[in-house]
Amino acid sequence: MSPYFTRQKLAADYCDALTGDGLVDASSGLFLAAPRRTGKTTFLRRDLMPEAVLRQWLPVYVDLWESQQTPPTRLVATAVVNALRIEQSRVADELALKSGMSAAAVTLEDFGLENVGAPEGKTLAVALRTLSEVAGKPVMLVVDEAQEVLNSADDLMFSLKSARDTVGVDAHGARRLFIVCTGSHRDKLLHLVLTKKQPFYGSSVQPFPFLGRDYVDWYTGRINQHLAEDNRFEPDAVFDAFKLVGHRPEILKKIISEIALDEGAAHSLGERLARGAIARQDEIWDEYSRAYDNLSRPQQAVLSLLVEGGPQFEPFSEVTITACSRIVGSTLAATHIQKALDALRKKDLVWRSARGEYALDDSSFGDWFKRKSGMKTDASGTTGDMATPGS
Ligand SMILES: Nc1ncnc2c1ncn2[C@@H]1O[C@H](COP(=O)(O)OP(=O)(O)OP(=O)(O)O)[C@@H](O)[C@H]1O
Ligand SMILES: [Mg+2]
Structure with a gap:
């Protein structure tokens, strides 16, 4: 496995939040958002899930980007049933007692989950409860790229809410199901919790913190081990570059390896680092700028109102139509x-x-646009210093 900067404390804080013991109460569901390539999945798999295991919970991971063709509920149901199979074989003897099923492998059909798309909230809840009972521990369901549920008519979130409400707590008041949803698009994820129609209405989407100075110190230390003493990277300069590339480890690594390959660069590592990061930023911003310049006036106006309004944007309201008309200079x-x-x-x-x-399809386009037009940028801290490379 590739070297990894661990964030165990953050994982422990999130687990506390899930149980309701932390500063933040996420017992009804933890929703985390951060831009692309900033380390969400790595954190889930290498910090959060191991922390869950330490606490004697059973983590189940589902990536809704895994298949565009498969309905999200089916992806989750498959992951739950696969986990159940594993648990089942581990506790084959106890199974007959606990769930009344034979030790033969369970299938989606056992829970009526073969026809997903129909309202099957109850059946997914039953599968989750069975999993928790068979495993003899609480289940932590981790749904990566959860905003994908909004692309289909699939009612995964309703199923999960039903599961949370019916499976959530056992007879002794102990929690049996924790739900974690992450996404690379805060505004899309917000649609899951903002409106009364949404099952997780009332939960909040938290910015998943960027890798920061401690990561950069760790990474710089590792790089410098391979360099002569008089030819090392300064952590301050690396941190500046890291911020410029939107806190994305891969891009930082790429810039550093390009510099490191260039033997004549020894005397100007810091300067070359900054140049590399700025060049990368310019590349992306030029792309956004070209896309924007090619739009018609009404398209530009609608886009600017969408950026400004975020999840509150109401496309066909009087306010939007009037504002759009004002920007374009004619009645729309x-x-x-x-x-x-x-x-x-x-x-x-x-x-x-x-x-x-x-x-917005690519939330970083909004970051670029806000900067360009002097709009207030997101104060949450998740807005990268650089635009996201695609979405
Ligand atoms: N804590 C870390 N230490 C070292 N490298 C990391 C760490 N976290 C992430 N990375 C690296 O950053 C890159 C992006 O990580 P990851 O895929 O987890 O991001 P993501 O936010 O899930 O991306 P996507 O939006 O594509 O799903 C990977 O190359 C990963 O190895
Ligand atoms: Mg990911």
Whole structure:
């Protein structure tokens, strides 16, 4: 496995939040968002899930990007049933007593999960409860890229809420199901918790913290081990570059390896590091700038209102139509807004959920746009200093 900077304390804090013992109470569900390539999945797999194991919980991981064709509920159900099979073989003797099933491998059909798409909240709940009972421990269900549920009519979130409410606590008040959802798009994830229609209404989406100075110190120390004493990277300069590339380890590594390969660069490592990071940032921003310049005036206006409004953006409200008309300088109607949104979707700049909510397809485009137009940027700290390379 590749060398890894561990964040065990953060994992422990999140587990405390899930049990309701932490400063933050995430007992109804933990929702974490951070931009692309900043280390979410790595953290889930290498810190959060091992911490769960230490606490005698059973972590079950599902990535909703795994298959675009498979409905999210089926992906989750498959992961739960696979975990159940493993637990079942481990406790084959106890199984007959606890669930009344034979030790033969369970299938999706055993829980009525073969026809996912139909309202099967109860059956997924039963599968989760059985898993918790068979394993004899609470289950921590980790759904990576959870915003994907919004792309389909699939009701995974309703199933999970039902599972949380029915499986959540045992007769002694101990929790049996913890739900963790992560996503690389905060505004999309927010749609899961913001509206009353959504099952996790009332939960909040927390910014998943970037790797920071401690990571950079660790990483710089490792790199410097391979370099002569008079030719080493300064952690301050590496940290500046890391911030410029949006706290993305891969891009930092790439820039550093390019410099390290260039033997004549010994005297100017810091300067070359900064140049590499800025060049990378310019590349991405030029791409955004070109995409924006190619839009029609109404498309630009709709996009700016979407960036400004975030998840509160209401495309066909009077306020939006009036603001759009003002920006364009002529009277527009809802049909013009619809046309602009359709065009923006075709250009992959705007995304529409199955329920008709709109968001930027690549949240970093919003970061770039806010900077360009002097809008207030996100104060949460998840907004990278650099635009995200694609979404
Ligand atoms: N704690 C860490 N220590 C060292 N490298 C890390 C760490 N976290 C992430 N990385 C590296 O950063 C890169 C991105 O990590 P990861 O895939 O976890 O990000 P992500 O946010 O899940 O990305 P995506 O948005 O594509 O799902 C990987 O190459 C990974 O090895
Ligand atoms: Mg990931």
